[in-house]
Amino acid sequence: MSPHTVANYCRDLKKLLTAAGEMPLADLQVYHVRRFVAQLHGQGLAGRSLARLLSAWRGFFRWLGERGMLKANPCDGIRPPKSPRLLPKALSVDETARLLEPVEDDDPVQSTRDLAMFELFYSSGLRLAELVALDCDVLDSVMNDGEIRVLGKRSKLRLVPVGSKAREALAAWAALRPELARPDEKALFVGARGARISPRMVESRLARRAIQLGLPTHVHPHMLRHSFASHVLQSSGDLRAVQEMLGHASIASTQVYTHLDFQHLAKVYDAAHPRAKAK
Known part of the structure; x- marks a missing residue:
C-alpha cells in the first residue's frame, strides 16, 4: 500500500x-x-x-x-448514509487556455517550471502524486515519442500521450532546470532548495497563478485532471480511452465525466435553441 x-x-x-x-x-x-x-x-x-x-x-x-480472534464481523450488512454525488469541478476550455498563458514573474526559472508542470497536468491528466514523483529519465520518451510512463495507484503503470504544448514547456524547463536543481537530484520538478518539489508547493503555485491571471475560481491540481478528462470526452466521446489515460481501475469512476459532458451540451442548447429558455 x-x-x-x-x-x-x-x-x-x-x-x-x-x-x-x-x-x-x-x-x-x-x-x-x-x-x-x-x-x-x-x-x-x-x-x-x-x-x-x-x-x-x-x-x-x-x-x-x-486469525480466529473473532467469530462474526460486526460491520457486515451496515451501509453508510447516502450523500449526494458531487460532480468534479472542471475549467472551461477558455479558462484553461488563460491559465496556461505565460506570466511575468520575479523568478523566470520557477515560472518556467510552473508552466511545464501545469501544461503536463492538463496534457496528460496526471494525478498530483504522479507528477511530483516523475524523474528526469522520462524526458527522452516525452521528447522523442510524445508519451510518458506513469506509476499510478496500486503501483499500476500506464502510458499516456503528451501534447506538443506540454513538450515545448518541458523542453524550456529542462534547459533551465540545472540552475535550480541539486547536482545529484533525480526529480524532474524541483523546488527552490533544489530538491523534489512538494505537493503543497505545486498546489500553492497553481492557486497563485490562477489569481494572477484573474480566474474566477480557486484552481487546484486535480481540477486540471478533471478538465483534461472532460475536454477529451467532449471532443472524442470515447469513455474507454479516457478511462485508460486517467488510470481508473473501473469504468464507473470515469462515467462521472459523462455527466459533465451533458452539462456542457445543456449549456450549448440553452444558449443556442430559440425555445430553450423563456424570454
Missing part, C-alpha cells in the same frame, strides 16, 4: 478504538457499530467518508476473523 493509504487506514482504526472505548473489539456487535456510525455522522462526517471508514473497519475485522 502507498504511505497515504496506510495513513488513512491508521486514522480509521484509531476512530474505531476511540468509539469502542474500553470495550474489547471481540465483543462488538452490529448494533454497536451502527451506533458508532450514527454518532460520527451526527458529528458531521459525510457519507463518502463513512463508507471508507466502514470499509477499513470491515477489512480489519475480517483480518481478525481469519
Whole structure:
C-alpha cells in the first residue's frame, strides 16, 4: 500500500478504538457499530467518508476473523448514509487556455517550471502524486515519442500521450532546470532548495497563478485532471480511452465525466435553441 493509504487506514482504526472505548473489539456487535456510525455522522462526517471508514473497519475485522480472534464481523450488512454525488469541478476550455498563458514573474526559472508542470497536468491528466514523483529519465520518451510512463495507484503503470504544448514547456524547463536543481537530484520538478518539489508547493503555485491571471475560481491540481478528462470526452466521446489515460481501475469512476459532458451540451442548447429558455 502507498504511505497515504496506510495513513488513512491508521486514522480509521484509531476512530474505531476511540468509539469502542474500553470495550474489547471481540465483543462488538452490529448494533454497536451502527451506533458508532450514527454518532460520527451526527458529528458531521459525510457519507463518502463513512463508507471508507466502514470499509477499513470491515477489512480489519475480517483480518481478525481469519486469525480466529473473532467469530462474526460486526460491520457486515451496515451501509453508510447516502450523500449526494458531487460532480468534479472542471475549467472551461477558455479558462484553461488563460491559465496556461505565460506570466511575468520575479523568478523566470520557477515560472518556467510552473508552466511545464501545469501544461503536463492538463496534457496528460496526471494525478498530483504522479507528477511530483516523475524523474528526469522520462524526458527522452516525452521528447522523442510524445508519451510518458506513469506509476499510478496500486503501483499500476500506464502510458499516456503528451501534447506538443506540454513538450515545448518541458523542453524550456529542462534547459533551465540545472540552475535550480541539486547536482545529484533525480526529480524532474524541483523546488527552490533544489530538491523534489512538494505537493503543497505545486498546489500553492497553481492557486497563485490562477489569481494572477484573474480566474474566477480557486484552481487546484486535480481540477486540471478533471478538465483534461472532460475536454477529451467532449471532443472524442470515447469513455474507454479516457478511462485508460486517467488510470481508473473501473469504468464507473470515469462515467462521472459523462455527466459533465451533458452539462456542457445543456449549456450549448440553452444558449443556442430559440425555445430553450423563456424570454
